[in-house]
Amino acid sequence: MELQLSTWPEIETYLKRSRLIVIPIGSMEQHGPTGLIGTDFICPEVIARKASKASDVMVGPTFNVGVAQHHMSFAGSICLRPSTMIAVMNDWTNALAHHGFNKLVWLNGHGGNIATINAAFAEYYHQRNYAADGIHKNVRCILRNWWDLRGIADLCARLYPEGHGQHATISEVAVTYFCHPELSKTEELSPKIAPKHEPFTDADDYRRKYPDGRIGSDPSLARAKDGALIIETATLSLAEELKTLNSES
Amino acid sequence: MELQLSTWPEIETYLKRSRLIVIPIGSMEQHGPTGLIGTDFICPEVIARKASKASDVMVGPTFNVGVAQHHMSFAGSICLRPSTMIAVMNDWTNALAHHGFNKLVWLNGHGGNIATINAAFAEYYHQRNYAADGIHKNVRCILRNWWDLRGIADLCARLYPEGHGQHATISEVAVTYFCHPELSKTEELSPKIAPKHEPFTDADDYRRKYPDGRIGSDPSLARAKDGALIIETATLSLAEELKTLNSES
Amino acid sequence: MELQLSTWPEIETYLKRSRLIVIPIGSMEQHGPTGLIGTDFICPEVIARKASKASDVMVGPTFNVGVAQHHMSFAGSICLRPSTMIAVMNDWTNALAHHGFNKLVWLNGHGGNIATINAAFAEYYHQRNYAADGIHKNVRCILRNWWDLRGIADLCARLYPEGHGQHATISEVAVTYFCHPELSKTEELSPKIAPKHEPFTDADDYRRKYPDGRIGSDPSLARAKDGALIIETATLSLAEELKTLNSES
Amino acid sequence: MELQLSTWPEIETYLKRSRLIVIPIGSMEQHGPTGLIGTDFICPEVIARKASKASDVMVGPTFNVGVAQHHMSFAGSICLRPSTMIAVMNDWTNALAHHGFNKLVWLNGHGGNIATINAAFAEYYHQRNYAADGIHKNVRCILRNWWDLRGIADLCARLYPEGHGQHATISEVAVTYFCHPELSKTEELSPKIAPKHEPFTDADDYRRKYPDGRIGSDPSLARAKDGALIIETATLSLAEELKTLNSES
Amino acid sequence: MELQLSTWPEIETYLKRSRLIVIPIGSMEQHGPTGLIGTDFICPEVIARKASKASDVMVGPTFNVGVAQHHMSFAGSICLRPSTMIAVMNDWTNALAHHGFNKLVWLNGHGGNIATINAAFAEYYHQRNYAADGIHKNVRCILRNWWDLRGIADLCARLYPEGHGQHATISEVAVTYFCHPELSKTEELSPKIAPKHEPFTDADDYRRKYPDGRIGSDPSLARAKDGALIIETATLSLAEELKTLNSES
Amino acid sequence: MELQLSTWPEIETYLKRSRLIVIPIGSMEQHGPTGLIGTDFICPEVIARKASKASDVMVGPTFNVGVAQHHMSFAGSICLRPSTMIAVMNDWTNALAHHGFNKLVWLNGHGGNIATINAAFAEYYHQRNYAADGIHKNVRCILRNWWDLRGIADLCARLYPEGHGQHATISEVAVTYFCHPELSKTEELSPKIAPKHEPFTDADDYRRKYPDGRIGSDPSLARAKDGALIIETATLSLAEELKTLNSES
16 A cells, blocks of 8 residues: 555545554665666665555655765766755654654665664654653654565575675666666676775765776676565565564554 | 666766756645545656657656645645755755756646745755856756646646636546556545635645545546546647757757 | 834734734845835835724734845845745744734735745644644734735736836836835836846846846836825725735634 | 935945945834834934935845844744844845945844844854855954944933833833834833843743833833934944944955 | 763752753864963863862753854864854753753853853743743753853952953963963963954954964963962852852742 | 864964874763763763874864763753754864864764764765865765774673673773772662663653663673773774874875
8 A cells, every 4th residue: 555646535544553654765876887876766665565565554655865975976866965854854754643653664775874864763753852742752763774674685695696786786776677677787897896895985085986886796697587586575574574563552 | 768767877978968857846645535645746757757758858756745734634645844845955956956957847746836846946046146156057947837738728628617626636636547547536525526715724724624635626527538638738748848948058 | 003113012902903914025126227126125015004004904014135036146135045034934923923913914025025935834834733732723824915906907007008017017116216206217228128038047147138137117107106006006905905804703 | 325225226336435334133022011112123223324324324124123032922022033033144144245245234223132143243254264265255244232332321321310221221212202203102100110130031031020021211201302312322423433434444 | 060970860869959050161262372272161161060069069061162263264173153053052951951950050161152152042942932831931041151250350350460361361271271280381472462452253354363363362471370269269159159049949 | 182182383283294183972861870971972082082192193072962862861861953963063074174184083982873973974075065166075084983993892792791781881881980980880780681672762762661771781890990991992993093094195
């Protein structure tokens, strides 16, 4: 059940049986010469929607732009300031809490979002600590990175013994190729496996160290059929987690 | 061509032939007992993507939550504070301008966004007036509401001589039913045509005056096939506008 | 009755018989070679004060600087960022609501303010939607542009069949000449009627397209006696509206 | 010469001979049972305008609402948050600096504004310290309280050996009575001289300690003719200061 | 008793007998060629801690960076924007009020902080004026500059008949030399007594007018033993004030 | 070398040989019944200062209050909103970068700060990506948690095979007891080892799950002499890291 594809009476009905919602959250940023700008929202979106069907838990709209300052020297990347993202996430959280949702699982597709998502949670709870009334006191914000879902790390290690990487990873590219097979690219990149392990600061520094955008990966190995497997595994794990959350008081 | 489904080298290539982008912008808000929460982003999204194909102009990610404070007493509505939305739109605009886009057409699906979108444009230009350097001096922000596209008003008047309405209009509901035919609803509502013309303030006031969320409309008349016609007309008009913009210096 | 010229006990007394206030809101911006920088606050101020006397409705202090970023390449223009203006209008609204005013009519003199004024209203209502207590729940914010008052458009069409224009209009200049007859200027401008219809972005772009600041107008036709007529018509219309508002629950 | 009553070419001409401007800044707040809400902007406004004529220095628009949180328990008071006021003052300063003004004398009428005005100056300079370019490097912000102008303290001591007070002072009330003689009030208040010397915190605390709003004053002694004398003295002093500032490089 | 060196049960116990806390607040800024960057927090910190012991009043953590924009052209100075400092002080105040502290004495060591501290107090009270509930209604914020404590001015006048100065004063330098005798410097500076009385704007302007950072002082006269005397006097005065405050309802 | 105990000429001299600075950053929050409120800043402060001496790298002032919203139901905790902390850290960073520091190592003592520190870094770099000039382009922000320094985890595992815990850990309490031996407490707590593994949201939820504030620890085992050992190990590791950083271009 998708919030954006529901009517308000349907959501009202849903809220009588559950107060849980899962929100895909991603980024709009370069993913190497062959990866899609939208990779980081496409992955959690497809997983969350499939898990929603498997668990009868509502999935919210996708939060599609995040904190991607270090990718800004590659065309097409879009970035929120962390302070902006905190404000937006609080607006969403206040709205959903207002309607009665009390467990918000943010299914994240971008490592660079993690810090700001946690900061946004703290900002929300801080405001709540001082609130006079008690109505939203039991809202719980939960961050889940899709690559941390049970089974994913093992699966990726098995599928990609080499070159899985840290950015524009084979697995995330494979997931997007499954969703958009016509966009699959299998050309070999140079170097085959991108450099890694160099700390970076801003966008220029990042591009200097990672000239084609990838970190440690060889996405030429990404195949749609493996993407399907990854999605299936992630969906099962997430659906299970959501059912457990739903059954908790 | 969709930014989110492109690679950065593809976007770099695009920027050599055009600096125009169209961005669907909507809202997440109730649309009556039979309309979808996502109606206001679904409409501009489908039109922008089709027009993008017809005109070879890039379409950006969808800005899917807007200013919907007056709908907050209906479950599922999500709202940005106008000041938050100004901040987000400026982050997007700065990022796109940074890459070289210089004409940003925001294709809007929600009347309640118009004021804040224009305020955000003024905020952006204001900042630019004082900037030392000249690099982004020629960026132009353009607002287009999809229902103002050439031919739409006439078409709707012809299709819906009565009950087209102001919120949860027959036309916008029809567009979403075309996109999601399995969600079509044709049940008669009571009253058949919703009340209208009452000014409102906040969410409670709105719900008091418009108890099921609609304003002046009878969306039971919405049909997917009419939605197709509306989309076709809007697509043609927008594509033409985009081509004209693209040909301007 | 003017708030700024009243004592607090007088205002307390007023609040026992009415909770309505009208607030002139303008801008500080160029109005062509012969128009005053303060034109956009002078017009609503004089109309609001006269209507206040005619209707026994309190008039508040004048909000004299607004959103005028596009005029910043002409000496003397002052501009608030839209986000600043939203903050200020909310401070004013919260203060007046705190004292018990519950209908705030902002009588506006500047087209460029409209978007931000409406955004500020939404910001105010948004905050109220989430407020625990109900005390300010019935405050209503109303925007009226003085040129939209009943009778004004017809009068201007009759007085100025040609060259009324869109900025530094004959009518607004005439109103200021009535208020400050010693500042009247009747020199012919070149071109006689200013250019119009060119969309603009920031201040430099505006000045390029409208080199002397006017849009579509020939203010050399502005006369104080016509200004008197315009003020009289606007005053009657506004006073009537205020009386109606005052009689509503 | 008043900025708001000038045309942009006139201001451009002025800027060739002087880059100095004086800006009246006040507050909208209770001034006891017989004083006007607008007292604190009326005083600096009348003095600044007269001194402007006497010195050929431009006077800007009046900043009419300030920091008056402690007066909020008296009807009619309006208050900016200090953080809002800092934002607004910076918008004004940036705009005036943009046009070439480089000495801004804020003539203040409200003790409660002093802290925030100085904080706003520091905020402006702070931003300038880090600015890349040098164009606005020589802008100087100056705060003058009208009661500190040469001769005023002596004059008030002579006119009002007793009961001059700290808020709703005889002198400021006298100035407003000169400007609006029809609003003069001479009724005796009880107690004749208001209490003083009690530190206060917020609005409720203030009202508890100063029940009719006055601090230490007996404004029943305020007379328009004395107001005229005060204005004359202040005008002379300010005009002299402005001429001196104007002659400095 | 130091908050930062206490356990939460100890603070809970303290709050049963007193709700008063003293908070040292300083700045991180140049203090001439021989003064320490931390001078302005070291002075109030040592005095507050000693007075805390003498009066059994809790001393809070030190607020060690303030508003020092005019010192930014000297290496090592750190500066908060006034708007940032207002935000931080409000976070501290809200937290302490949440625990039950209701008299907060900010013992200040930097003249440049005064405006922003007072603005922050107004911001806090403003927010409280509109708060629905009453729980924090009785919190009182108090500013004390250590050099204004009873006895200090007299003592300094006696110790330093000449060259005490306005910045990098002999007395504050002496206090820091007492705290850090190994850092004492007695070299003669040139000019012996620094210039004074020149108004300044931003950091560059300050450095132009006060080339080695001092204003009006000759800190070569600073001696640790005099610092001890100053601290002793200030401690006695502050302890007495704190005891009085503690005994007030 | 401590920035706060240096003069500006000494810092200028330092900047000729190094542009590295280490900044202790902590929190002000409960640390169980026997731990100090200031624990999280005391630990990094003592380590940073000792490492500074061992490596001739400058240590900055201590950032002593952080994000501690979940501790706010225990007396004495003070908390910054994450958005406030981002603003403050950016003010500090801009100031230090202005003077020429280009490697800022934030030595952190509080797990709850990590997200916001990283968000603040992204905010800083984001602003830099769009800056016109290049002067601060090479500033690098580095986060180091003291417990992650080489050798610390092993040492703690050896010292505390059981009950080391996650909050109010034995090691951090031991470090503070070494710094303040007179505050050592060895009383047994109940339960001996605090509960752990329960996710929490806001302050009330935290206190419900961790009634005395500790998570998973038995700080009754904390001894000053072990604290000395921990400090020594951490100091050696940090000094080595600083020397390496200093030698990098």
